[in-house]
Amino acid sequence: MTYRPWGLLDWALNLTSRRSWTFVGALGTEKRSLAAWSWFNELSDISHSRLLEIRDFPSRYSELENKLLDDRFQQFVRDGGNPKQVTRPIELLTELHRIVAIAGEVVAATADSLAIDITSLPKRFSFPLLRYFYQAEGIKNLLITYTLPEKYSDDLCEYATDWLPLPGFHGLGTNPETLVVGIGFMVENLQSHIATINRHEAVKVLIPLPAPLSILHRTWESIYRLESPRSRDKFEHYRVGALDMSSAFDRIVSLSRESDSSLSFAPFGPKPLSAAMCLFAFQRDCAVYYPQPRIYNPDYSVGVGTLEGKRAIFGYWLKHNETELYNVT
Numbered sequence: 001m002t003y004r005p006w007g008l009l010d011w012a013l014n015l016t017s018r019r020s021w022t023f024v025g026a027l028g029t030e031k032r033s034l035a036a037w038s039w040f041n042e043l044s045d046i047s048h049s050r051l052l053e054i055r056d057f058p059s060r061y062s063e064l065e066n067k068l069l070d071d072r073f074q075q076f077v078r079d080g081g082n083p084k085q086v087t088r089p090i091e092l093l094t095e096l097h098r099i100v101a102i103a104g105e106v107v108a109a110t111a112d113s114l115a116i117d118i119t120s121l122p123k124r125f126s127f128p129l130l131r132y133f134y135q136a137e138g139i140k141n142l143l144i145t146y147t148l149p150e151k152y153s154d155d156l157c158e159y160a161t162d163w164l165p166l167p168g169f170h171g172l173g174t175n176p177e178t179l180v181v182g183i184g185f186m187v188e189n190l191q192s193h194i195a196t197i198n199r200h201e202a203v204k205v206l207i208p209l210p211a212p213l214s215i216l217h218r219t220w221e222s223i224y225r226l227e228s229p230r231s232r233d234k235f236e237h238y239r240v241g242a243l244d245m246s247s248a249f250d251r252i253v254s255l256s257r258e259s260d261s262s263l264s265f266a267p268f269g270p271k272p273l274s275a276a277m278c279l280f281a282f283q284r285d286c287a288v289y290y291p292q293p294r295i296y297n298p299d300y301s302v303g304v305g306t307l308e309g310k311r312a313i314f315g316y317w318l319k320h321n322e323t324e325l326y327n328v329t
Contacts, residue, residue, distance in 0.1 A: 002246075002325055002326075004245075004246040004249075004316070004317060004318075004325045004326065005316075005317045005320075006243075006244075006245060006246060006314060006315065006316040006317065007314065007315065008307065008308070008310055008312075008313065008314060008315070009036065009039055009040065009043065009145060009311075009313045009314060009315040010039075010043055010310065011315075012143065012314070012315030012316070012317065013040075013043050013044055013143075013315060015317070015320075016141065016320065016321075018044055018045065019044065019045065019113050019141070020045045020046075020047040020111055020113065021040070021044055021045065021046050021047065021113045021114065021115050021143075022046070022047065022048045022049070022050070022106060022109060022110040022111075022113070022114045022115070023037055023040060023046045023048070023049045023050070023114075023115050023117070024049075024050045024051075024052075024106055024114065024115070024116045024117065024129065024133075025037055025049075025050075025051055025052070025116065025117030025118075025119065025120065025121065025145075026051060026052050026053070026054055026117070026119070026120040026121045026122075026125075027051040027052065027053045027069065027072055027073060027076060027086055027088070028053075028054070028069075028072065028119075028120035029064075029065055029068035029069060029072065029296075029298040029299070029300070030119075030120055030149065030299075030300055030301050031149075031301075031302075031303055031304060032119055032120070032147040032148075032149050032301060032303070032304045032305075033072060033119060033120035034072060034075060034076060034079075035119070035147045035304045035311060035313055036115075036117040036119060036145035036146070036147050036313050037049065037051070037076075037081075037117065038079060039311055039313050040115060040145065041079070041080065047111070048085065048106075048109050048110065049081060049082065049085040050085055050087065050102070050105075050106050050109075051076065051081075051085065051086045051087070052086075052087050052088075052090050052102070052121070052125065053069060053073070053086060053087065053088035053089050053090060054089070054090050054091075054092055054121075054122060054125065055089040055090065055091060055092060056092055056294060056295045056296055057092065057159065057294040057295055059159075059295045061295065061296075061297065061298050064298045064299075065298045068298050069088075073086060073088070087102065092122060092124075092292070092294065093124070093161075093292070093294070095167075096128060096167035096168050099124075099125055099128050099129065099167065100128060100132060100168075102129075103128070103129050103132035103133065104132070106133075107132070107133070107136045107138060107139065110138065110139065112138060112139065112140040112141060113139075113140065113141035113142075113143075114133055114139050114141070114142055114143070115142075115143040115144070115145055115315075116129060116130060116133060116142075116143075116144055116145070117144075117145040117146070117147075118130075118144055118145070118146055118271050118275060119145070119146050119147045119271070122292065123166060123267060123274060123290055123292070124166050124167055124290070124292050126271075126274075126275070126278070127166050127167075127168070127169060127278045127281075127282075127288065128166075128167055128168045128169075130144075130275065130278050130279070131168065131278065131282040134279065134282075134318060134319070134324070134326070135282075139319060140319060140321060140322045141319055141320055141321065142317075142318040142319035143315050143316065143317055143318065144245070144272075144275055144315070144316040144318060145313060145314065145315055145316075146243075146271055146272055146313070146314050146316070147304060147305070147311070147312065147313045147314075148212060148243075148304075148305035148307075148312035148313075148314075149301030149302055149303055149304060149305055150301075150302050150303035150304065150305050151301065151302050151303070152218075152300065152301050152302075153297050153299050153300055153301065153302070155297050156293075156296065156297055156300055157293030157295060157296045157297065157300070158293060158294075158295050159293065159294040159295050160291035160292060160293045160294065161291050161292045161293075161294065162291060163196045163289055163291050164289065164290070164291070164292075165287050165288060165289055165290075166288045166289075166290050166292075168282075169278075169281055169282070169286070169287060169288035170287055171262070171264060171281075171285055171286050171287025171288075172262065172285050172286075172287075173287075177200055177261055177262050177263065177264040177287070178200065178202045178203075178204060178255070178259045178261050178262070178263050178264070179197060179200035179202070179203045179204070179263075179264050179265070179266060179289075180204045180206065180252060180255060180263055180264070180265050180266070180277065181197070181203060181204070181205050181206065181226070181265075181266045181268060181269075182206050182208075182265070182266065182267045182268050182269030182270070182273045182274055182277060183205055183206065183207050183208065183219055183222045183223055183226070183268060183269050184208055184218060184219055184222060184242075184268055184269035184270050184273075196289075197226070197266065200264070202234065202236070202259070202261075203226075203234055203235050203236070204235075204236050204238060204255050205223070205226070205235055205236065205237050205238065206238055206240050206248060206251065206269060206273055207219060207223065207237055207238065207239050207240070208240060208241070208242035208269050208270050208273060209239045209240075209241070209242070210241055210242065211241070211242035211270070212242065212305070219269075222268065223237075238251055238255075240273060242269075242270045242272070242273070243270065243272050243314060244272065245272040245273065245275055245276045245316050246276075246316075248272070248273045248276035248277075249276040249279060249280060249326055252276060252277065252280045253280065253328060256280070256284070256328075262284075262286065263280075263281075263284070263286050264286055264287040264288070264289060265277040265280075265281055265286060265287070265288045265289065266288075266289050266290065267288065267290060268290075272314070272316065275316070276326075279318070279326045280328060283327070283328040284328060
């Protein structure tokens, strides 16, 4: 197995010499949306930032959403951020070519080192951005950051789209497919697509264990809704640490070797595991199905988590000095 360093952000950055970075992320309503940018700024040199202010559909939350986004923008500026480096607003269901155009602009402004914070980026943005950055020849160092909150709200999102592939992740259309499901959040959306999930010949369930307490309850609820009262012969469970992107990637590679059919993915679980699915999917042209919520609770999460007395912000090395660590061989 390939050694892929990951851990708290200060540890991850200490593995390399101090360098100039481009930082990409979301300016979101959650407090944690700026946490990685802030700590990264303390630990290293950010020469260019690109924060995306992604707007939900109009809803009963719109007034609160506007206030929190303005608060977060002012916080970014107070902490030394350049207001011209915030792209605002971008529609949640914007077209793929616009996301790709942003990725191209970012790479053009980057020397050779880039960090992408997936904490508050919706998957329809983070998946195509991650693919573009990983495949960009000029990016010699690539790091993912992810921040845990203190806790999640009870109501997370609503009004999801149909069970559709993420932009650019339609796959090859082969049939049958083995579906790999990341379990965690969006219990209601998972339940509403059970009939679609059951059409796959086999379902491999990645269960995020061990996991922070904020994730555990939703994990078990999701498993119950997915499998009950259906035949359990269809489902196989695989435990993967909720934050362990590297082990999740290795597990997916193993499932691919064991399966007689192509893989497809449903990334409902923690974002580090979803990122592992993304990294495999674009290299093997796998479909990634995700019913994108149109509306998120502005208070999706509360605060920034802590671990060992530090902010619970993690760094995952994807490329280091041109060495690609997540290649499918």
